[in-house]
Amino acid sequence: MTPIISIDGTDDKILHILIKDARTSLKEMAKECGISSVAVLNRIKRLKKLGVITGATLFAPIGIMGFQIVATIGMETDANTEEIVKFLCEHTHLIEPSTSIGEYDLCAVVYAENISSLNECVEMAKRRFGIRKVIVNVWSGFPYLNFENIQLNPLKKGI
């Protein structure tokens, strides 16, 4: 198991500001946290070095990139799930592939240009690996993203 890094109150505040907007200036963060810009920078550097911060993700409407569909797929299979994940990563726009415990052996979020390309990708996986059952759930409406809601010190009790 990877060692758990303890996040103190100020780190937590900085991370939550960055979750809200990863391009917030050091000056603004310093003001909100009540410490100097240098201190903020040092904390960010430390979090990067420890591997807590791994970069930043841009959110843009997927329509402009030519994607129309986001779907969650679940698969039931006896085949090696890692191989399937690898195959799907290479051939489809799979974004969160992972083996899973529970209802399905493999579960992933996939982007597709349209319904037929989604169908094609599912069929491809089915044929190649002898997957018993594939469940596709297409996301409809605008997903509610609530990333600021996350707790960054989940193991600390009594907060």
Next chain:
Amino acid sequence: MDKLDYLILSELFKDASLTFVEIAKNIGSTPYTVRRRYEKMKKEGTIFKSIVSIDLSKVGYQGKAFLLITLAPKGSKIKAIEYLKSLKNVMVVTEIIGMYDILAIAPITDLKSIQEIVKEVKKEPYIQRVELACADDTSFPVNPNLGAILSQKSRLIAKS
């Protein structure tokens, strides 16, 4: 949207925390132009959010729970979604078409935390059934794979 816009997006999809100077250098433009384009895209809604990427395993999470929710007959979808949004640690809530009605994603630390989240979800009377798939992925907000795919796609569009 023109070629330059897509090139800027391509860089930002790779890493949204790049400075305008770095982006300009990578795509052969000036920081001033990049900033102007960025601001234009932000205003028009082409870019709506940059979120810091975090490795959740470092702070103690072990994976993500995908909660596949079925509503009770005549249950209000809107109310159920509102309720799910209010739950601690729930990161994504979306309506889905298929075997289930709603998908919610929350990070988990251990078995107990899975139990807790399922228990909380079941408190809403409109929710009839909760099915669970737990993934071992601890990237936040989404898998870095997404950025790589969108960056590549953006570059392709810029070239065409």
